[in-house]
Amino acid sequence: MKPSELTTLPGDLAKRLHRDHMQLLGISESMRLAHAWNQLQFGRQDSWRRQLYQNRLAELLDENGPPDRAPIQLHDGWAIDRSLSLPHLGRMLEEADRIIAERAGKRLTGQGAYRSFFQDMWIPAEDPLRYPAFLDFITSSELLATVAHYIGSIPALSTTLPTGIRLVESNVLFDEQPDVPKDSQLFHIDYYSLPNVYVLVLLEDTTIENGPWTFLPRSTSQRVAEKLGYWKSGRGYRLTDEEVYSVADRSEVIEFCYPRGTVLFIESSGCMHYGSRRSVKPRFQLMVGYTGACRTDFSESFMSPQTYPVRDGDSLLRRLVLQKNLLPEA
Numbered sequence: 001m002k003p004s005e006l007t008t009l010p011g012d013l014a015k016r017l018h019r020d021h022m023q024l025l026g027i028s029e030s031m032r033l034a035h036a037w038n039q040l041q042f043g044r045q046d047s048w049r050r051q052l053y054q055n056r057l058a059e060l061l062d063e064n065g066p067p068d069r070a071p072i073q074l075h076d077g078w079a080i081d082r083s084l085s086l087p088h089l090g091r092m093l094e095e096a097d098r099i100i101a102e103r104a105g106k107r108l109t110g111q112g113a114y115r116s117f118f119q120d121m122w123i124p125a126e127d128p129l130r131y132p133a134f135l136d137f138i139t140s141s142e143l144l145a146t147v148a149h150y151i152g153s154i155p156a157l158s159t160t161l162p163t164g165i166r167l168v169e170s171n172v173l174f175d176e177q178p179d180v181p182k183d184s185q186l187f188h189i190d191y192y193s194l195p196n197v198y199v200l201v202l203l204e205d206t207t208i209e210n211g212p213w214t215f216l217p218r219s220t221s222q223r224v225a226e227k228l229g230y231w232k233s234g235r236g237y238r239l240t241d242e243e244v245y246s247v248a249d250r251s252e253v254i255e256f257c258y259p260r261g262t263v264l265f266i267e268s269s270g271c272m273h274y275g276s277r278r279s280v281k282p283r284f285q286l287m288v289g290y291t292g293a294c295r296t297d298f299s300e301s302f303m304s305p306q307t308y309p310v311r312d313g314d315s316l317l318r319r320l321v322l323q324k325n326l327l328p329e330a
Contacts, residue, residue, distance in 0.1 A: 009037055014301035022297070026233030027191050031296040035194075038294045045293035048328050049154040049320065057148060061141045064315040071145040077218025077267040078254070079146075084261045087140040089201070091133035092286075093261055096167060096203045099131065100284055104169050115183055117175035117211075118276050122167040128309050134165060135308065138199075138288050139318040146265055147197050147290045154317065156324035158289040159305035161192050161297065162268075167203070170211050170276035170283040178278055186238035187272045189221060189230070192299070193291035196269035202262045203284040211279030213256040213264070216244075220252045221272040244272065293324060 022030035039046065052060065061067055065087070072079050084090070103121045128135055137143070138157065147155045157164035172178045190196050206212050216224065224247045229235050256264055266273070268289075276283065308322040320326055 009298065009301035011302040014298040018298040018302070021237035022191065023237070026235075027231040027237065029233065030298075031191055031194070031231075034298050035294060035296045037298075038296070038300070041300075042293045042295075042325065044327060045325055046153070049156075049293050050152065052320075053148055053153050057145070057154075060154070060315070060317040061145055064139070064141045064144070064317040067141040067145055069142060071142070071149050072265060074146070074150050074265055074267065077221070077271045078215065079265045080256075080258070081263040081265070082258060082261075086137070086142055086263060088133050088137040089261060089263070092131075092137045092201070093203065095131040095133045096284070096286065099127070099167055100169075100203065104282065104284065105171070107174060115276075117172065117178070117185065117279065118168060118170050119174065120163065120166045120168050122163075122165050124163075124165070124306055127167075128165075134286075135322070138165070139321050141317070143199060144317060144321065147199070150197055150265075150267065151195050151290070151292055153292050154320050155197070155290040156293060157308060157321050158192070158196075158291045159307070159324050160295075160299035160303045162190070162196075162198075162287070162289040164289050164306055164308070166287040166289075168283075168285050168287060170279040170285075172211070172279050175279075181241075181274070181277055183238070185274050185277045186240060187216075187244045187274050188238050189225065189270065189272050190268040191231070192269070192289075192297045193295045194269050195267045195292075197290045198264070198266050198268045199286075199288040199290070200256065200264040200266065201286040201288075202256070202258055202260055203286060205259050206262075206283055206285075207257050207281070208255065209279075209281045210257075210283035211276045212283065213273060213275040213285065214277075215254055215256075215266060215271045215273035216248060216252055217254070218267060218270040220248050221270060224248050224272060239272070290321075291324075 227247045310319055310322050
């Protein structure tokens, strides 16, 4: 059977290719295969979004709510905004306070043991409607203009990996081995989509004691990746400090230690990063994952996609962000 005759990649095969961070074929080769497959499935969406970006972005932004400032520019894969002026940020911080007061400090059910040091307090089935400032912030023209310019397309909120919206608590009290970095506490570069952009918001003041998100600029990350053969067959997805610092200098590391309300824009598919190491004081952070329509992993072939609520009267831009598979009307 030819790939074009299939409507979806068989789930068992997709899982096998995706397992252990796509180690069967190697990350780089798996990403090429996944992108080719996903183009068969989502090529129309991808083409439409790129055309809208090229030809109608200003119109879409105005309909969504004219931005009050020029787009933030990412340099070397990242940018930090400390202005506290992004739309709906204040409302969102107030709503985050309510969630933290209600849910933080105790291990929530359904989290599993995948990351003993880290938990997501966001409830997808309830919170988008209960706490509307989050989606208002995530779909604001100021954020979307920045992300769209970086990826060259109208972005979509991720529906599989990474979870599109995470309100995370990192807490050393949850960590079964607090002195042993593991999983996302080790350096890595995301492979879900090229590019993949995170918007991270500090929900409380963050210092080194909170186990901050820590990253290398894109140029440094790519130098490390090339030198170590990262993403190649036989090379693991997670890298130790010793491996990374055999190429990069420790002084090149950037720690996201800033006051509450600081926003980081970062290409997680280009910048090596880790987080949540020894969060002696709990760290609370919003993580928003934007992708293009055509991903470079197999997650959509075996995971149930997350859906986000849309309202009557929502702008086309907002609907595009919240409905990844939206197609143009005939």
